[in-house]
Amino acid sequence: MEALIAATIGLLTAGGIYLMLRARTFPVILGLTLLSYAVNVFIFISGRLAVNLPAIIDKSATAYTDPLPQALVLTAIVISFGMTAVLVLMALGAWLTTGHDRVDLEDGQ
Amino acid sequence: MMLSHWIIAPVVLPAVLAPLIVLAFRRDLTLQRVFSTAGTGALLVLALSLLVASAKGPELYRLGDWPAPFGIVLMLDRLSALMLVLTAGLALVVQLYAIGTGWDTRGKHFHALLQFQLMGLNGAFLTADAFNLFVFFEVLLIASYALMIHGAGGDRLRAGVQYVAFNLLGSSLFLIALALLYSVTGTLNMADLAVRIASLPEGDMALIRVGAVLLMLVFAIKGALVPLQFWLPGTYANAPGPVAALFAIMTKVGAYAMIRMGTLVFPPDVAATGELIADLLFWGALATLIVGAVGVLGATTLPRLAAFAAIASMGTLFLGVSSFTVQGITAALYYLIHSTLAGAALFLIADLIRTRQSGQGIAGRGLMACLYLAAAIALAGMPPLSGFLGKLMVMQVWAQDAALVWSVILVASFLMILGLARMGSDLFWKGPTEATPALPQPLALTATFALLAGVVALTVFAGPVTAWLQTTAAALIDPAAYIAANALPVVEAK
Numbered sequence: 001m002e003a004l005i006a007a008t009i010g011l012l013t014a015g016g017i018y019l020m021l022r023a024r025t026f027p028v029i030l031g032l033t034l035l036s037y038a039v040n041v042f043i044f045i046s047g048r049l050a051v052n053l054p055a056i057i058d059k060s061a062t063a064y065t066d067p068l069p070q071a072l073v074l075t076a077i078v079i080s081f082g083m084t085a086v087l088v089l090m091a092l093g094a095w096l097t098t099g100h101d102r103v104d105l106e107d108g109q
Numbered sequence: 110m111m112l113s114h115w116i117i118a119p120v121v122l123p124a125v126l127a128p129l130i131v132l133a134f135r136r137d138l139t140l141q142r143v144f145s146t147a148g149t150g151a152l153l154v155l156a157l158s159l160l161v162a163s164a165k166g167p168e169l170y171r172l173g174d175w176p177a178p179f180g181i182v183l184m185l186d187r188l189s190a191l192m193l194v195l196t197a198g199l200a201l202v203v204q205l206y207a208i209g210t211g212w213d214t215r216g217k218h219f220h221a222l223l224q225f226q227l228m229g230l231n232g233a234f235l236t237a238d239a240f241n242l243f244v245f246f247e248v249l250l251i252a253s254y255a256l257m258i259h260g261a262g263g264d265r266l267r268a269g270v271q272y273v274a275f276n277l278l279g280s281s282l283f284l285i286a287l288a289l290l291y292s293v294t295g296t297l298n299m300a301d302l303a304v305r306i307a308s309l310p311e312g313d314m315a316l317i318r319v320g321a322v323l324l325m326l327v328f329a330i331k332g333a334l335v336p337l338q339f340w341l342p343g344t345y346a347n348a349p350g351p352v353a354a355l356f357a358i359m360t361k362v363g364a365y366a367m368i369r370m371g372t373l374v375f376p377p378d379v380a381a382t383g384e385l386i387a388d389l390l391f392w393g394a395l396a397t398l399i400v401g402a403v404g405v406l407g408a409t410t411l412p413r414l415a416a417f418a419a420i421a422s423m424g425t426l427f428l429g430v431s432s433f434t435v436q437g438i439t440a441a442l443y444y445l446i447h448s449t450l451a452g453a454a455l456f457l458i459a460d461l462i463r464t465r466q467s468g469q470g471i472a473g474r475g476l477m478a479c480l481y482l483a484a485a486i487a488l489a490g491m492p493p494l495s496g497f498l499g500k501l502m503v504m505q506v507w508a509q510d511a512a513l514v515w516s517v518i519l520v521a522s523f524l525m526i527l528g529l530a531r532m533g534s535d536l537f538w539k540g541p542t543e544a545t546p547a548l549p550q551p552l553a554l555t556a557t558f559a560l561l562a563g564v565v566a567l568t569v570f571a572g573p574v575t576a577w578l579q580t581t582a583a584a585l586i587d588p589a590a591y592i593a594a595n596a597l598p599v600v601e602a603k
Binding site: 020025028032035036038039042043045046047048068069072075076079080082083084086087090091093094097098102103104105 | 240244247250251254255258261262263264266267268269270271273274277278280281284285287288289291292343
């Protein structure tokens with residue numbers, strides 16, 4: 001379980017960084033999305049891995065999983081979703097006004 | 110207690126005002142202007158009264174009345190009150206300038222976005238919870254994205270995409286750092302983090318060290334510390350003039366967060382991080398100073414020059430911070446106030462000159478040249494203005510490393526003087542010089558003069574200001590009162 005999650009986070013991060021270095025808006029956005037998935041999983045496991053344990057108080061429960069990272073990850077998902085939407089719109093605007101989708105600026109700008 | 114509820118007012122006021130402006134006054138620019146300016150004015154009054162109240166020591170505000178560390182808490186102390194006053198003052202000036210030049214008519218919702226930006230800034234300065242700091246960072250960032258592309262245009266949009274992408278990456282790093290800190294300590298309250306990290310078992314220190322460096326990396330991105338400064342020149346040079354001036358406080362958010370976390374959670378005497386952060390900051394600051402100064406020398410347009418001057422000023426500021434002494438933080442805070450005012454003034458002057466430039470030369474050339482000269486003297490750190498005093502204080506802090514630090518500071522100052530002088534002579538002495546029609550912009554000029562008056566006041570009242578900042582810095586270096594104000598529950602040793 002630990003190895004699987006760690007490998008998942010590593011792969012998502014690696015893919016995200018690779019795509020972000022492409023310097024075209026579409027791969028950059030995909031890369032940032034992959035990276036934010038990796039971050040979300042990472043936050044989620046910061047409360048340690050627990051299988052089949054409740055997060056809220058339950059009479060029949062023998063142990064609990066940490067509920068706070070679940071709340072944190074919810075906030076993080078909402079924020080990264082909103083930010084990605086902003087970035088998509090701005091990239092679209094930049095593409096429509098300049099006619100290309102390169103991320104880098106020319107010299108002297 | 111009466112005071113306690115006022116602490117959240119700087120967040121609530123713009124948070125209420127912004128939707129009101131969008132929903133109720135969407136079609137009426139005059140009402141937008143009146144309400145937004147009145148709101149920022151009220152914010153300034155509020156911030157000033159909180160500044161007076163903060164002299165009594167740190168004051169806690171519990172959101173939802175949940176005790177720390179279980180609920181999110183806000184904390185008003187001298188540093189946060191100072192940042193609130195600076196933000197509100199700068200925002201008011203920027204707003205008057207935007208109204209005076211008509212920048213707020215070139216796109217929709219300028220005033221609403223400005224209020225959202227203020228909400229995020231004030232929240233970031235007040236919060237005493239690391240995750241809440243992240244949330245307020247995002248609030249101020251999303252408002253800044255929209256402000257940055259205000260008025261649109263191809264280059265501005267493309268620079269905006271870069272800015273957003275850079276900051277999204279920064280946010281990811283922030284979250285990773287927070288998750289690391291949480292996984293080791295089980296808390297995100299800053300004071301609680303400080304207590305727990307100070308008494309950490311040996312085996313957990315490596316993770317904390319990684320988390321601490323990642324966190325400082327995020328603040329370094331915000332503070333444009335080399336090698337993480339690449340987003341700044343394009344963003345600031347392409348942003349609308351008043352927005353770039355407002356962004357002068359945005360780099361200071363990074364500096365604020367660095368000072369807050371660096372003195373409270375990761376001070377140099379903590380075993381887990383030790384001198385690591387101070388060392389990284391020191392070398393980063395020296396490099397920032399050099400890159401900024403060389404950038405000033407090489408800049409071909411005034412907005413780009415102003416952007417590189419902003420980077421150089423962050424270098425000087427972080428040099429003060431990186432000593433993590435009372436004297437160093439005092440110098441850094443003094444320089445922070447100075448560089449916010451002077452940097453914003455230069456962006457406004459750059460915008461004024463841009464609007465006044467035509468084939469016949471610059472309208473009101475003499476006045477513009479005088480304004481530019483004053484801002485240039487302030488930014489280069491030449492006497493008699495506060496930049497000189499600030500730089501002198503930073504140099505005093507590093508008196509024992511004079512050979513390295515002083516030479517870097519002095520060479521950087523020299524390069525900046527050269528760059529600023531060259532830009533000034535290019536702008537004002539070349540090109541057509543025949544008389545051009547005057548261009549009255551009373552409100553915009555008042556705003557610019559107000560910023561320069563602030564610099565002059567900071568110079569004249571340097572004594573009392575430094576004394577006040579010294580008390581602030583002492584409270585930061587010894588944060589016992591800050592931690593005690595959180596009223597953390599006592600945990601028995603396992």
